[in-house]
Amino acid sequence: MTQFVALSAPHSTQRITSLTRREAFEYLNGDGRPWWGRLNEVVFLQSLYDLDALGSTNSRFRTAREEITQHRIRNENDWPDDWVFSYPNFRISDGTDDDFLAFLARFVHPETQPDGDHSSRHVEQLNRILGPDGWALRPFEYLSGRPIYTPAAVQATEPLVALPLGDDDAGKLDLVLGQTYGLLDREGEDAARDLVRMSVLTLRHDGGFFHPMAGNSWTDATYEAVLTVPSVLLPSFTATITDTIWARLQTVLARLQRADIQSLVVDGDPGPLPSVSEDWRDQAAEHDAPMSRRLRILLPTTEFNVTEQDFSDLEIRGEDFPYFYDTRKARLxxxxxxxxxxxxxxxxxxxxxxxxSVLSPRIKLWKKDKTKAAKTALFETIPGTETSHVVKALVDIKDAHENFWKVINFLQGCSGMEFPESSRRLVVDDEAELVRLLAGQERTTLLEAVKSVIGGGLTEEDIRLISNRKAQLQRFHSEPFPS
Structure with a gap:
């Protein structure tokens, strides 16, 4: 497509999206017939634009008519046939809805199309494309018995899925899932909506598995819808959440004439299987580290790099089973x-x-041995918490303590987060023990510790006054009374 330099910014108010416009242009180009029909391009366009008053995009020509005539007639079409869609002075691709719809109405006009059958088929297909944005072409008068169409605002339709919906139509099934997502979003089902966004939809025969009694609708020919999700999200699909998703998905499938799909199943995705060669046994004997270690980088990571990534990219999603979600990289x-x-x-x-309804964090520190990731690890049960944790190693985070506290500060800044109050307090028998415990701590750390005990009113000046008073008392006790 010829690229022109835009002369001004696009109009700000549009209901018809660039996606809809592009799909309409692709339909007009792929029809095999010229968009100007049985007219020529200049005659087609002069009913929509004042070609003599409209300037050209080239300084060699005064008007749009001169420029179009030169490139499409005199130079034997040195512009491609779809030039009109990107011509900046017409604003078909980025102008108002009226400009775009007027072009389509002219395209299906009886003076443009050679016969009524072609015109009606064009209208049907264009209305399918325009429907989600709330527009359609409707007849409003007739010319020699043939309808003249005009744009009309209509109730927006659901996302586009062509009938019929086959079992292996992956692209269409993704649109069906998007349609379900739209219904959940419109009805305020946020938790179910977010889970759908991370799912993949497929269809499969249920084999009559759900056919325990006579009189129900399950047979050997019925199907089940399958949502495949990251395995870690399976606990989030409670019975309520699953029923909520199925109710909307079933509505969409019924509209697509797939009443044979009788149930919804949620499966966990274990991740990609490793690819191996026919001589994998010999390779395994030669190399101690199995191939799974090299393929580990192919698995989707759920790690958030504290040193490189921004905490503002994180959201907390889910209700019954809340989790962190990276909005920038779309991952758990x-x-x-x-x-x-x-x-x-x-x-x-x-x-x-x-x-x-209050979130409480549970934290576990661990070290990952990147050199022995595929070898059998030793595990040890460490009791003493609410539930025993199986850990690979006890961790000293002295080299990473700053980044660890970045995570803690982030959690403390999350709205609606609850942190447990201190349930144990260190009790010492004498001042010497307390001094021993506090020895070597930084002044700022000590000040914050004292503040937390006696309240937030203590300042550096208070500490200085107390220290001076203590020194004065010591001098008072050591000096003899005057006689």
Whole structure:
């Protein structure tokens, strides 16, 4: 398509999206007939634009008529046939809805189309394209018995899925899922909507599995809809959530004449299987590290790199089973990468617990041995928490403590997050023990600790006055009384 330099900014108010316009242009180009029909281009366009008053895009020509005539007639079409869609002075692709619809109405006009059958087929297809944006072409008068169409605002239709819907129509099934997403979004079902966004829809025979009694609609020929999701999200698909999704999905499928789909199943995606060669046994004998270690990088990561990524990209989603979601990379987050080295990575796993609509974080620190990821690891049960945790190693995060506290500060800044109050307090028998415990701590750390005990009113000036008073008292007790 010829590219022109735009002369001004596009109109600000549009109901018809660029996606709809592009699909309409592709239909007109792919029909095999010229968009100007039985007219020529100048005659077609002069009914829509004042070609003599409209300037050209080239300084060699005074008007649009001169420019079009030169490139499409005198130079034997040195512009491609679809030049009109990107010609900036017509604004068909980025102008008002009226400009775009007027062009389509002219395209199906009886003076343009050679016969009524072609015109009606064009109208049917264009209305299918325009429907989601709330427009259609409707007849408003007749010329020699043939309808003249005009644009009319209509109730917006659902997303486009051509009938029939086959079992393996992956592209159409994705649109069906998008349609379900739209219904959930419109009805305020946010939790179900977000889970649908992370799912893939397929259809499969249920084999009459759900046919336990006579009189129901399940047979050997019926299907089930399958949502495949990351395995970590399976607990989020409660019975309520699944029923909510199925109710909207079933509505969409019924409109597409797939009443044979009788149920919804949610499956976990274990990730891609490794690719192996026919001599994999010999390779396994030669190399200690199995191929799965090399293929590990192909698995979708749920790690958030604290040193490189922005916490503002994270959202908390889900209600019964809340989780962190990276909006920039569209992925679930389970672990925060605190320190990444060639052989070992330090991570902080944060699990959110919903307690009476208040989120409480559960934190586990662990180290990943990147050199022995595929070997059998030793596990140890460490009791003493609400539930025993199986860990690979006890972790000293002294090299990553700053990044660890970045995660803690982020959690503390989350709205609606609850942190447990201190349930244990260190009690010392004498001042010497307390001094021993506090020795070596920074002044700022000590000040914050004292503030947390006696309240937030203590200042550096207060500390200085107390210190001076203590020194004065010591001097008072050591000096003899005057005689």
């Amino acid at each position: 987050i389970t672990d925060f990468l605190l320190d990444d080295r060639p052989r070992v990575a330090t991570l902080c796993q944060v699990t959110l617990i919903n307690k009476d």
